[in-house]
Amino acid sequence: MTGNQIRAARSLLGLSQAQVAESAGISVPTVKRAEGSGAINASADAVAAIRAALETAGVEFIAENGGGAGVRLRK
Template identity: 45%
Template sequence: MARAALRWGVRDLAKNADVTATTVSRIEAGKPAFAGTLDAIRVAFEAAGLEFIEENGGGAGVRFSKPTSGGS
């Protein structure tokens, strides 16, 4: 869902997270991954402006972060 929100392909995410495209594909297929790899992917998404939403009865999700107000 996060990749789709950014219109990123597997290679885009891999490049931004500094992992291989094969690693991204394996994770998306439900295969296990190292915690450090998952953290790198999360950081890449957050750096691109996404915010992860905890499950609150409606399911976990992702949304764009609120822009920082410049005060005008």
């Protein structure tokens, strides 16, 4: 998972960084660090919490499979 995917998932869901942080049980600065450009600058536990919160809210993360990593709304 990349910072761009986190940002895109949050955007698709119409959630703020604060809302994701609250759902994930982490701080807003941690969400900001995870969304930063380049490598994710947050702990593995924080990234897992963000991912779980976003997936629970209705997105799917798409792995790199030749077409590029991405995110989409779950049906």
